[in-house]
Amino acid sequence: MTVSTSAQPFSDAQAHAVRVINGRMAELSQWCSQIFEFGETAWREYNSAAWYVSKLREEGFSVEEGSGGMPTAFCAQWSNGDGPTIGLYAEYDGIPGNCQAADTQKRPREGLGYSAGGHTDPHSGLGISTLGALLATKAAMERHGIKGCLRYTGEPAEKVRGSKPIHAAKGYYDGLSAMLSFHPFYMLPMCNTVRWDTHCGAAYSMIYSFICDEPEKWSVSDGAPIPQAHSAVRAPGANDALVQMYQSSKLLRDSMLPHQGGWSISEAILTAGQATADNLPAELAEIQYMIRVPTLEMAEQVTKVLDQNAQAAARITGCRLERHWVSKSRPGLPNHTMATLVWEALSAIGAPTWDEGAKALAREIQSNLGIPPMEEPFIDEMTSLISPQEGEVILRQNLPPSQKNSTSDDYTDMCWHAPTARLYIARPALKPSGSKAYPSWVMNAMGGIPDLIDPMIKTAAKTLAVSALRLLEDSALRKTAYSEFERRKAENGDIPPLCDYDPPLQFRWPEYVQTVRGRDWIIPSY
Numbered sequence: 348m349t350v351s352t353s354a355q356p357f358s359d360a361q362a363h364a365v366r367v368i369n370g371r372m373a374e375l376s377q378w379c380s381q382i383f384e385f386g387e388t389a390w391r392e393y394n395s396a397a398w399y400v401s402k403l404r405e406e407g408f409s410v411e412e413g414s415g416g417m418p419t420a421f422c423a424q425w426s427n428g429d430g431p432t433i434g435l436y437a438e439y440d441g442i443p444g445n446c447q448a449a450d451t452q453k454r455p456r457e458g459l460g461y462s463a464g465g466h467t468d469p470h471s472g473l474g475i476s477t478l479g480a481l482l483a484t485k486a487a488m489e490r491h492g493i494k495g496c497l498r499y500t501g502e503p504a505e506k507v508r509g510s511k512p513i514h515a516a517k518g519y520y521d522g523l524s525a526m527l528s529f530h531p532f533y534m535l536p537m538c539n540t541v542r543w544d545t546h547c548g549a550a551y552s553m554i555y556s557f558i559c560d561e562p563e564k565w566s567v568s569d570g571a572p573i574p575q576a577h578s579a580v581r582a583p584g585a586n587d588a589l590v591q592m593y594q595s596s597k598l599l600r601d602s603m604l605p606h607q608g609g610w611s612i613s614e615a616i617l618t619a620g621q622a623t624a625d626n627l628p629a630e631l632a633e634i635q636y637m638i639r640v641p642t643l644e645m646a647e648q649v650t651k652v653l654d655q656n657a658q659a660a661a662r663i664t665g666c667r668l669e670r671h672w673v674s675k676s677r678p679g680l681p682n683h684t685m686a687t688l689v690w691e692a693l694s695a696i697g698a699p700t701w702d703e704g705a706k707a708l709a710r711e712i713q714s715n716l717g718i719p720p721m722e723e724p725f726i727d728e729m730t731s732l733i734s735p736q737e738g739e740v741i742l743r744q745n746l747p748p749s750q751k752n753s754t755s756d757d758y759t760d761m762c763w764h765a766p767t768a769r770l771y772i773a774r775p776a777l778k779p780s781g782s783k784a785y786p787s788w789v790m791n792a793m794g795g796i797p798d799l800i801d802p803m804i805k806t807a808a809k810t811l812a813v814s815a816l817r818l819l820e821d822s823a824l825r826k827t828a829y830s831e832f833e834r835r836k837a838e839n840g841d842i843p844p845l846c847d848y849d850p851p852l853q854f855r856w857p858e859y860v861q862t863v864r865g866r867d868w869i870i871p872s873y
Contacts, residue, residue: 355691357813358820360491364483364812365696368805375479375804376797378402383449383471383795386441386456388464389504390851391858392419395439399423399474399501406482414500415513417850421501422519427488430495431524431825433815434765435481437474438505441466443857446868447788449795451711463868464857467787468531469794470505472774472804477529479808484815495819498523507637508550508674508757509850516844520764524825525685525818527811528758528767531774531794531803536741538728539698539806541686542769543735545742546679547759548641548752551650554617554854555636555657556669557588559628565665582665584628589616591660592634599652611639611755612649617855618870628665633854635673639755642678643842671854675845678752679759680835684828685768686735692813698730699773699802708798709777712789718780729773763842766828768814772807775799 357365368375385394396419400410408423445465446455455461466472481499488495500519502510514520532538565582593614600612617633638649654670661668701709710720733741746753761767775793777785793799818825857870 355695355817357695358816360487360493360820361813361816363490364487364816365809367483367486368479368808368812371479371482372801372805375475375808376801378478379471379475379800379804380449380795380797382439382474383466383469384456385439386446386464386466387439387859388443388857389440389507389509390417390419390856392439392503395419396421396501396503399437399439399478402478403499406485408499414519415510415517415850417503417510417513418852419501419503420510420514422514423499423501424496425485426496427492428494430493431819432496432498432522433484433818434498434500434520434523434526434761435477435811435815436500436502436528437477438470438502439474440470440504440506442506445787445791447791447795449797450792451708451796452715453786453788458865459868463859465791466794467791468533469774469791469800472531472794472800473529476772476804476807477527477811479804480527480811480815483808483812484819487812487816488819493816493819497815505757507552507635508676508755511757511760512674512676512844512846513850515760515764516846520761523765525828526761526765526767527689527770527814528761529770529772529807529811530756530758532771534754535728536733536738537771538733538773539693539731540733540738540771541690541693541735542679542681542771543683543686543739544681545739545746545751545753546681546762546769547754547756548639549643549646549678549759550637550639550674550676550755550757551646552635552637552673553650553653554633554671554673554851555592555653556631556633556671557585557592557661557664557666558669559584559588559630559664559666562628562665582628584630584664585632585666586629588660588664588666589632589634591663592657595656595660596636596653599649599656610641610645611637613637641750641752643845671851672848673851674757675848676757676760677763677842677845679769680762680767680832680839682762682766682768682828682831682835684824684831685766688817688824688828689768689770689810689814690735692817693770693772693806693810694732696806696809696813698732699806700730701725701775701799701802705775705798705802708796709775709793712792713777713780716785716789718783721778724777726776726778729776760844763836763844766832770807770810772803772810774803
């Protein structure tokens with residue numbers, strides 16, 4: 348839906364930033380393809396982070412590598428003299444099991460199998476969109492003598508809500524005048540709009556490790572100097588502990604959570620690869636939980652039950668238990684001043700458009716799937732705007748009035764440190780064909796094909812750059828946004844950072860390795 352707006356005209360600096368993005372789109376497109384090809388996953392985004400660090404230094408930024416104790420994080424800064432500091436950030440992690448090539452048919456990237464990592468949201472386009480905005484804002488500040496600073500953080504492991512709670516706790520968002528957050532649209536009505544009141548909720552994630560390192564203590568032996576191992580009572584061990592935990596915690600989902608409102612508990616069994624004799628218990632098994640809920644109180648309640656289940660499972664099976672935090676992040680805060688600012692910038696830029704070449708690629712995908720190619724293959728919402736207020740009404744249709752937050756993303760931690768706006772721009776999505784859904788590889792592939800993803804990058808980069816420059820140029824706007832920020836914090840309890848743990852780097856997160864056969868994908872040993 349196209350919505351009329353009273354968007355302000357561009358200043359000279361803002362117009363310059365738009366021209367810079369137009370002039371650098373070929374570079375931005377190549378950069379997006381590079382990050383897409385890296386396809387690295389949580390906590391192991393070595394090439395992606397190194398690429399950003401190198402590029403930012405080339406562009407004149409000072410960069411701290413390994414910020415917050417995270418090897419694949421960074422914090423870049425550039426100053427044009429004393430003034431406000433505007434924050435932007437990159438994400439660049441993908442997801443295991445999504446190794447799709449940038450192609451119109453299903454196939455993994457060259458030299459890899461489907462189980463390797465790949466971009467789904469896609470964070471490849473997310474990061475390059477914000478990088479384009481950053482560089483255009485810097486160029487406009489230099490050309491027009493605008494004082495101020497730009498801070499740009501590299502945020503690994505977003506898919507497990509990993510880095511932002513850590514960066515928040517260690518002060519990397521302190522001192523910002525404003526933060527601009529962007530994500531490719533991932534659900535309607537969040538397509539070419541800005542979040543209004545209902546921001547994403549809280550999330551806790553933890554790994555429970557069951558270790559059976561003293562199985563002989565589980566039962567009382569018969570006193571023989573050498574127990575008959577094959578006939579003695581055998582400790583169930585770590586595998587049984589994990590099964591007990593998994594089964595008992597499935598009941599938690601059925602008993603505690605309604606199937607609406609964006610609440611969820613999900614689990615992932617982390618492969619341990621223990622090879623043991625038939626009469627010996629497995630020594631190690633691990634399971635990770637992600638709790639996505641509207642409030643911290645709910646997260647604490649669910650965590651308490653999971654802890655009880657884990658303790659019981661460990662006792663039953665002769666294991667000791669360790670719990671390790673992956674993430675503890677806060678729910679988001681709205682800021683209408685910031686949302687209005689970004690919405691006005693988006694309205695002036697306009698929704699992205701896709702040309703006939705992009706449509707031909709979309710039809711090729713449909714044809715390869717046995718679907719009759721459509722004259723207009725993309726969903727209509729991709730090329731129209733929806734106002735934040737109208738999007739809010741649609742988003743809340745199935746939410747109870749008392750629920751302030753819904754769905755999940757870790758930009759929410761930034762909302763407690765600076766006035767924050769959350770922008771969504773359309774990524775390519777195909778119109779449904781009857782009742783048959785498109786396979787997941789289709790969205791993944793379209794996130795890497797330049798003709799299909801570039802319109803999103805261009806629109807997002809321009810919208811963010813114009814928004815950043817208006818913040819830098821308009822002190823009254825900044826003051827209003829910050830006043831609202833302080834009021835919202837006070838109304839919601841001014842929750843401090845929750846991170847009281849080290850980055851969970853020690854786990855067997857899957858990663859790429861270089862072998863004599865070329866690049867390969869592994870789940871490493873400890």
